[in-house]
Amino acid sequence: MACADSLWEDKSIRFDMSHSDMRMRTGEKMLENIEDVEDTKGNSGDKGRMIITNLRIIWHSLAAPRINVCASPFPLSSSACRLPVRHDRENPNRKLGESRPLNPLHPTTAHELDRDCDVQKLRGITEAVDLLTKMNGTRYEFIFTSLLPRGDPLLFAAITSLHKAYQSSGMYRELKLRTALFQKKHLRLLPEEQVCSKISGVWNLASDQGNLGSFVITNVRVIWYSNSNEHFNLSLPFLHVGTVKLRDSKFGMALVLETSEVSGGYVLGFRLDPMEKMKEVQKEISALFRAFSQNPVFGVTYSTKGKPPSVEDGVDDKGWDVEEISSDLTKEEQGPDMLSAYILDGFTADSLPVFSLELGFAVEAIKDGFTLKSLWDVVPQAANA
Numbered sequence: 001m002a003c004a005d006s007l008w009e010d011k012s013i014r015f016d017m018s019h020s021d022m023r024m025r026t027g028e029k030m031l032e033n034i035e036d037v038e039d040t041k042g043n044s045g046d047k048g049r050m051i052i053t054n055l056r057i058i059w060h061s062l063a064a065p066r067i068n069v070c071a072s073p074f075p076l077s078s079s080a081c082r083l084p085v086r087h088d089r090e091n092p093n094r095k096l097g098e099s100r101p102l103n104p105l106h107p108t109t110a111h112e113l114d115r116d117c118d119v120q121k122l123r124g125i126t127e128a129v130d131l132l133t134k135m136n137g138t139r140y141e142f143i144f145t146s147l148l149p150r151g152d153p154l155l156f157a158a159i160t161s162l163h164k165a166y167q168s169s170g171m172y173r174e175l176k177l178r179t180a181l182f183q184k185k186h187l188r189l190l191p192e193e194q195v196c197s198k199i200s201g202v203w204n205l206a207s208d209q210g211n212l213g214s215f216v217i218t219n220v221r222v223i224w225y226s227n228s229n230e231h232f233n234l235s236l237p238f239l240h241v242g243t244v245k246l247r248d249s250k251f252g253m254a255l256v257l258e259t260s261e262v263s264g265g266y267v268l269g270f271r272l273d274p275m276e277k278m279k280e281v282q283k284e285i286s287a288l289f290r291a292f293s294q295n296p297v298f299g300v301t302y303s304t305k306g307k308p309p310s311v312e313d314g315v316d317d318k319g320w321d322v323e324e325i326s327s328d329l330t331k332e333e334q335g336p337d338m339l340s341a342y343i344l345d346g347f348t349a350d351s352l353p354v355f356s357l358e359l360g361f362a363v364e365a366i367k368d369g370f371t372l373k374s375l376w377d378v379v380p381q382a383a384n385a
Contacts, residue, residue: 002242002260003296004173009055010166010298013135014070015042022058022068027296029054032158036147039069040128047147052158054165054300057131059144071142072133127151129159138343161302172220172299175263176235181223185230187216192297194219196288199281200227204234205251205269215270215281220297222257222285224270236268238292244285246278255282 009025024030032052039048039059046067051058060068128145146152171190181187189195199215204224211232216223222241225233242258247269249256254269255278272278353362358372366372 002240002263003238003293004240004260004262005242007055007239009053009070010072011135012070013072013133013140015068016066017068017070021070022060022065024053025055026294027298031162031302032154034152034155034158036152037155038145038147040143040145041141042069043067050144050155052162054162054298057159057162069142071131071140072135127153127155129156131159140343162300165300165302169299169301171235172237172297173239175237175240175259175266178231178233179235180231181225181233181235182230187223189218190220190299191301192220192299197284199272199277201272203251203271205249205254205271210251210271217281217285217288219288220292220299234268238289239296239298241285241289244282244289246282253278255285257285 007025009028014021030051030053032050034050034052037048037050037059038044038046039061043061046061046063048059048061051060057071058068059071126146126148128143131142131144133140133142144155146155169190187195195216195218197215197217199217202213202215202224203210204213204226211226212228213224213226213232216225221235221237223233223235236257236259240260240263242260243256245256245258246253247256248254249269249271251269251271253275254271257268257270259266259268272281352365354365355361356363356372
């Protein structure tokens, strides 16, 4: 299975994760460890810690680590990230001032990040980051507030740096077709990318007649481009490689690369002559793919002036010194109340009804994380006579 098919950290919003889900996967690196941060919207008054990795943002309560949030500021479908100020921490749903508007000239997929300070009730001057993201058609809002007397500038700087680094490193994580790979006839290498081999005389079997081109195999991806038109190309990160094998085709034996399901599940065929050369290329790509799988490179890096986290500070880069504590409540019981604190959308005219097999008639589509039973449980039961 391709690494991308099991990767969820940069695409999901999760609440009250288990200890195993909080641990970093292979290739995930902790970039920042920020103390004294409050999840104002969902856990107001609860002192916590924010962990920023190259894939996600995690906040967890220091008193009860099982209370945690995994938020992704990255564009999942269409999303925006902004920073309203003047939030009353005693009543997070009531805003003491208006947020700065998003630039109307930007498309809905653009992120807007801004920062400001204001006097908060009973807290003095501090800083808060308001993060908007969207998943499966539902918008979520997260407000993270520094509990330091005058705020922590690293809180905002780290999130904006992470967002920019993720946005600018898509070539590490996305299958690209017919993209700008060359500049003045030279391949534009990515940071941390190293060319392992260049192979000419590679036929792309995507069309009936085939296209003659060349391979460039690096430590993070496989590139093919046409000799006649360098803009007719393919960039396949090892993150999306599923299998590398030799298979019979109508052109004879071919080198076949199968891609991940999330990238479309493509079957890409190539042919090289002689047969021994094709076998050598297959072995080389397979070896690099195995090496990448053991230590994936996601390409998200940045540096700040703050002191980097270390084990000496009591932070483990695998578990972040979080104690595993079981909860008496099930996920079904926790989910709806937790989600309702972060969901930003209400009913809109675009919400089409769906047929409910349980009720036997059409109802408004239920948002992710809710069930009919959980919604019904919100209604208090009448006392027994």
